[in-house]
Amino acid sequence: MEYCLGDPDGSATIWSADPTTDVDGDGLRDAVTLDLDGDGLLDDALADLDVDGWADHGVLDFGGDGEAYVTDDGTGTWAVSADRAAAVRWLGLDGVEHPADSATVDLDGDGQAAERLTDSDGDGLADRAFGAGTAWVDIDGDGRWDVRLVDTDDDGAADSADSL
Structure with missing residues (x-):
């Protein structure tokens, strides 16, 4: 290591x-x-x-x-x-860090259903977010969202990917 x-x-x-x-x-x-x-x-x-x-x-x-x-x-x-006992922290699309509280995660600010966050690398900061037909990914592990994936026809596969 x-x-x-x-x-x-x-x-x-x-x-x-x-x-x-x-x-x-x-x-x-x-x-x-x-x-x-x-x-x-x-x-x-x-x-x-x-x-x-x-x-x-x-x-x-x-x-x-x-x-x-x-x-x-x-x-x-x-x-x-990095609080190992708590939910993950997350950064909004504006780069502002939010505390770990899955009940208030509205990454895209649409006021609708909360997005689900995951921390695949175990650093306490969300690096994947899943919403209704949309997902965000932090590719390089810096805590900032790099790519937005959108499933426009609801088949479970991304139809477009946008760099953020």
Whole structure:
């Protein structure tokens, strides 16, 4: 697994290590333990939960009472809180982040039935949204919707795809 951490001089170093810890509880090793918070303990972890070979989750005080998950904000900074027990957060089409509350998801702003959100990469941020005849996809994992798929004849297959 590869991961990148900043150095005190402002540069960054890419590291490679074999996973030694199971963060998501599926029985497979998916993380390396480190001291990310500077407390002198190897009780933090960087995990590759989407299995692409790169760390995508940081866990501070892994296994402890104050365990906290963070993800990369898309710029290489481990700054986005990821609550593993809650529903997914989502970004509107205007780029504004909304809290995890599936009862109020109206991605397209039409005031009709709520869209259903999914988080396929496990980072706590929706990357797929499904509505009546329309779906939105975050292709690159940056939290912003990249493509809108539309099924105009209700056959279950997309008839058009628009870049957003």
